[in-house]
Amino acid sequence: MAQKPAVPAEGEGSETRARILDAAERVFGDQGFAAASIGEIAEAAGVNRALIYYYFKDKRDLYRSVIQAGLDALSGILDEVRADTASARDKLADFVSRSYALFTSSRAMVRIIHREVMGVGEKMDLPLGEYILRNFAKLERIIRDGIRDGEFRQVDPRLAARSLLGMLNIFITEPFVTGEAFSPRRVVKHTVELFCRGVAR
Numbered sequence: 001m002a003q004k005p006a007v008p009a010e011g012e013g014s015e016t017r018a019r020i021l022d023a024a025e026r027v028f029g030d031q032g033f034a035a036a037s038i039g040e041i042a043e044a045a046g047v048n049r050a051l052i053y054y055y056f057k058d059k060r061d062l063y064r065s066v067i068q069a070g071l072d073a074l075s076g077i078l079d080e081v082r083a084d085t086a087s088a089r090d091k092l093a094d095f096v097s098r099s100y101a102l103f104t105s106s107r108a109m110v111r112i113i114h115r116e117v118m119g120v121g122e123k124m125d126l127p128l129g130e131y132i133l134r135n136f137a138k139l140e141r142i143i144r145d146g147i148r149d150g151e152f153r154q155v156d157p158r159l160a161a162r163s164l165l166g167m168l169n170i171f172i173t174e175p176f177v178t179g180e181a182f183s184p185r186r187v188v189k190h191t192v193e194l195f196c197r198g199v200a201r
Contacts, residue, residue, distance in 0.1 A: 016047065016055070020051075020052055021065060022045070024065075025066050070113060071128075078138040082138055091142050092146075095139070096187075097188045139165070155199050163198075164191070167195060171187045
């Protein structure tokens with residue numbers, strides 16, 4: 001009979017699960033879903049295989065959870081930025097800074113999400129479109145607030161939100177294509193200034 005994993009002590013469960021997700025992100029990012037194995041992920045996380053199955057039903061469930069964690073992290077940044085009482089410009093600067101930091105520190109996550117978005121991933125039937133549209137909507141609200149408060153001129157918030165994310169996306173993905181990466185401070189300053197000058201009154 002297969003040995004069941006020991007139930008983690010109280011307080012250790014979330015830390016162990018996070019460690020597994022972090023290791024899975026790196027392995028899936030480097031190898032893709034098909035080539036990655038639970039054994040490799042367990043070794044990278046410093047746990048036994050059985051413990052992974054304590055937290056996740058199977059490899060597909062783990063893969064989906066990795067993507068979910070990345071999307072939730074970005075959504076969380078937007079929620080916190082929107083709740084701030086700062087100006088719309090400062091909110092956009094905070095969003096650009098924090099989201100750029102998130103993805104430049106998670107290169108594997110960038111690979112995974114781009115594979116899924118471009119349709120060359122494992123097609124896990126995740127509602128990626130819904131997540132992306134929800135995040136667009138949160139960013140659009142910040143821009144609408146800036147228009148309402150007179151910080152920004154009358155622009156289409158839907159197009160403006162996509163333009164800002166498009167500007168940021170090229171800096172996030174360029175290291176994979178050209179190997180060149182700019183300093184976070186330089187990217188944030190350039191992106192926010194260029195965008196805000198375009199929508200400023």
